[in-house]
Amino acid sequence: MTLEKTVLYNVSNHACTVGGILVSADFKTIDENLIDFIQLEDEEIVELVHKGESEALDYLIHKYRNFVRAKARSYFLIGADKEDIVQEGMIGLYKAIRDFKEDKLSSFKAFAELCITRQIITAIKTATRQKHIPLNSYVSLDKPIYDEESDRTLMDVISGAKVMDPEELIINQEEFDHIEVKMSELxxxxxxxxxxxxxxxxxxxxxxxxxxxxxxxxxxxxxxxxxxxxxxxxxxxxxx
Structure with a gap:
């Protein structure tokens, strides 16, 4: 199966189009045909996508949509729509699904996390270069408001509560930079x-x-x- 390179995320109707397949963003409306995938590991589902199973792709988009939105919600770019960042995250997810190859020592989730986060960061940096905006014009909403010792973030103020779902835990800018440095050493x-x-x-x-x-x-x-x-x-x- 050859997947399309474009991933479109339509917020107005809460739907995502991947490889020409329209996916509802509401997991409660998931097709009964997708229920069987719940028992499978992500790596097995990705393999089915590569074999041409469009429903497997549909399921993965459903499963990771909140994860992508949580990551996108962590960043803000002056002059850009927040959903532009969400779409970049969806592109990162698409790349992960498209290119992941099963390896006993790695997981799809870790690979997807890298692809999604890096896609968002790269898109922001590209946008700032094009608009001649300093890189510090974008901020992580997870950065402490007062000082580095504070646990209260801008996201806490906006939402009124921290995200507690493990699927929505995100890497903020400082953590991502640390990972980049560490990976450059490894x-x-x-x-x-x-x-x-x-x-x-x-x-x-x-x-x-x-x-x-x-x-x-x-x-x-x-x-x-x-x-x-x-x-x-x-x-x-x-x-x-």
């Missing part, structure tokens, strides 16, 4: 280059041509990146 020079080009939207073939490497070498590098990210996130969660 990754080899080739892995860093491959990851940067991949997250910039290039295909395996394009990356292999730019780096003058075989496509299999590019795939292996990304698999190593996923394993290292998975291990790091597991250690980070254990230490929190």
């Amino acid at each position: 990754l080899s020079d080739l892995e860093r280059k491959v990851l940067a080009l991949y997250l910039d939207g290039q295909s395996y073939q394009e990356i292999s041509e730019e780096l003058n490497r075989h496509v299999k070498s590019i795939d292996n590098a990304l698999q190593r990146v996923k394993r290292k990210l998975e291990r790091y996130l597991e250690v980070r969660e254990f230490s929190l």
Whole structure:
């Protein structure tokens, strides 16, 4: 199955179009045909998507929609509609579904988290460059209001309560920067280059041509990146 490259998120009718498939944003209206996927692991569902199961794609979009919206809600860009950021997150989710390859040492969720967050950050940086706006014009709504020791954030003031659903926990800007620094220490020079080009939207073939490497070498590098990210996130969660 060849998935379309465009992911459209329509907030007015709370629906998402992925690969030409219209998906309701209300999980309560999920088709009965999708119930069977609940018993499967995400990695198994992604494999079904790759085999052409459109309903599997529908299910994953349903499952991760709040996760994407939670991440998008964490950022604000002056002069831009907040739903533009949501759409970028959906594009990141699409890339994760499209390109994930099952690996016993990594999970789809960790890979999706990386793709979604990086897509949002990249989009914001691109927008600020185009509009000649300083990068500090966008802020994380999870940043403490008063000082670094405060637990009260701008998001708390806006919503009146913290998000408690584990599926909606997000990486704010400071945490993301820390992960980027840590990953730069863990990754080899080739892995860093491959990851940067991949997250910039290039295909395996394009990356292999730019780096003058075989496509299999590019795939292996990304698999190593996923394993290292998975291990790091597991250690980070254990230490929190």
